[in-house]
Amino acid sequence: MPLWDWSYAFSILPDLLLALVTTIEITVLGSVVALLLGLVIAVLRRARIPVLDQVLWAFVELVRSTPLLVQVFFLFFALPRFGIELSAFVIGVLALGVHYATYTSEVYRAGIDAVPQGQWEAATALSLPRSRVWTGVVLPQAIPRVLPALGNYVISMFKEVPLLLAIGVVEVVNEARELGSETFRYVEPYTIAGVLFLLLSYPASLLVRRLERRRVSA
């Protein structure tokens, strides 16, 4: 039997591509959670509300410093104890989203800190309401600056989706495992899975790098 069987490789490709769509869905939904929740955390922390500020700090540090896989298991086993029954897919989106929100909140914070003090003072001098200061002055300057960093986190989230096979989500690697267990041929499924990741994440990272350079030269 050859080490690499092209006809087998082509026969499993459609199933793997279908699973890749699931992986992308989870990445997109997880990114929405991460980008929005991270922004909320960053803005709330900027307000320095006593107690809430310490709670948010502790939460961010805890989530950032412990493994995503443990957090996935935690949500998977702990949520049902509150009577919350969610599918593995939704738990995956939540776990990835919240985990990466702690990263993005730090990125947003750096972007917000980089907005010159004078911009805040000018906004105050114009007596803009608090919400307008954020949406009209600070964030439009802070967010473009950090887009490359946020993009990098989306790519890295994409590569962490396979962790969810541990709770039974059928993404690319899990699909590869199931296909392999039917025929006892693992070379083709896992190799194709790896190539699929490379084909998507490498061009994406080149794109982010270009964005980075454009911002530096601009």
Next chain:
Amino acid sequence: MENLPRILSVLGDGLPETVIATLGGIVLTIVLSFGAGLLLLSPWRVVRGVTRVYVEGFRGTSEVVQLFWIYFVLPVLVGYQLVPLVAGIAVLGLNHGAYGAEIVRGAIRSVPRAQYEGAIALSLSPAQRMRRVILPQALVEMLPPLNNLFIQLLKSSSILALITVPEVTRQAREVLIPNFGDDTFLIFGVVFVVYLLLAAVITAIMRWIERWAARRLGRRPVRQRKVLEEVAV
């Protein structure tokens, strides 16, 4: 709460595996980071190209895929099966070494050009130039991002649970959850604390090395949070 001692002892059994995997991974990461980082600066195009393939290959694919590939596919190709822990250390090192190579390359490139010129003017050989002048200065730059990388590696060591390495995460999932299902919160609480403590140990050691490296240059250690550069993707 009455199960706490048994929970601690089961997780304690997994602790050496987590520590060995992390330490082994860190050692391999350091070797590969410096090796590949220097090769990325090689004057020969072919050498740079081959190193780029390694770096982008490991940065562009999922760590889980790399783990399964080395554990399940490689034995079919070479006819030799790695012990799970060794396969895990190899993947942790290869994967994080690819990120570390970029850190090393960037730190060396950030050393001011005048330092090279000064070393040439003193007629130091290329090896002396690198070892005595460039690397000590680059080291100070690369330590804070390497600290982040090592903590990422510690967290990644949990995926070894997927190839049956009985480390902390697997002990929690396979031994504790089925047996002490009522103590879900306690179990995960302890697991979180274990990883937080290990991360704190890594950071403490790295801070100490940072101070040592800065003192060697006659500088005071400066530590600013460079969040945008932390992003290791």
